Amino acid sequence: MTMISHILAANSLITAFAAVGILMWISGAISKYLTFGRIHGSAIAIMLGLVLAFFGGIATGGEKGVADLPALTGIGLMGGAMLRDFAIVATAFEVDVVHARKAGLIGAVALGLGTVVPFILGVFVAAAFGYTDAESLTTIGAGAVTYIVGPVTGAAIGASSPVIALSIATGVFKAVIVMIGTPFVAKMIGLDNPRSAMVFGGLMGTVSGVSGGLAATDRRLVPYGALTATFHTGLGCLVAPSILYFAVRAITGG
């Protein structure tokens, strides 16, 4: 037993790869058999991650979720700011500028609104719950944009870990509602053509939420929605820790 824990601790990053991989297998199975593909495996995996962090935090009394367990310190490195930013930047490689032009003006408008409107809403909700400092307000607002923009913004402007956890949870919750709710409101919001799918992708953000929601509505719409949604995170990571943060700072006077 001590030998196993020694090996796990000595190879912490490798252990983290294995642990996250197993978590993603379980999530994939839950997605397939319990939700019939309605909720993406990735969203379930992130939620499970948050749940594990909760129990890890209770078990160790620490502040870094499961990363406080000696065998799982590698999770801290794997999910730390360094590798996270590295992987997020890499996703930009798949952005096709030629395709981006197809989305055109309406896609750009949707993207802009899809970043600013949820942000403002998130800031107001955070303010209503008693947060007053610009860093927390901005991070929770950014979490309402997507679960990536939240932590990236929080780390960049120096928000606290509980606030970052809140912003991730907000973003994941949003993605899950988009996945489940889209088929029910599709008719009401006119989601039956490529253009509205592109507008939808730009406004909703999260690629997993958009592709999951559209797939349940009409599979043919998925590429159009994903097309604008792929720009959402990049745009959010660009404006949330800069322009939007300064706007919040100017208003709070902090």
Place this chain on the structure above:
Amino acid sequence: MTISGVALLAICTLLGSLLGDLLGVALGVKANVGGVGIAMMFLIAARLWLVRWGLLSRGLNTGVEFWGSFYIPIVVAMAAQQNVVAAAKGGPIVVIAGAGAVAVCFAMVALIGRFSGPVETMDEIEAREALEASVPHFKSGRVG
């Protein structure tokens, strides 16, 4: 070479965070201002440049795409190391902000759709394409 892709990604990420920090200093805040977003723009520009000069090799692609495909697992690891116990005390904020954001965005999809006039639905497009596809087939048939 795979390492060229990883190196390109690393250089873009480093440049982005450097510029983000510099911007923070210039603007007088203790923060990295949009570093990740700037790095993404560098990477998009680099890709365009590589494609134009025919330098985008398969190995280079692999190097970057591996890390891109690693993004969700890394986000899962990130979620697993947050201070959720402290965040749980702020519970309802998650539900209200998340649900509110979705509701407002659904409404905006409907509004933009209404204001920008009618367009062909997916069913209409497929019907038209099926019709167009059947026309040349018919001509090349026994007519001539």
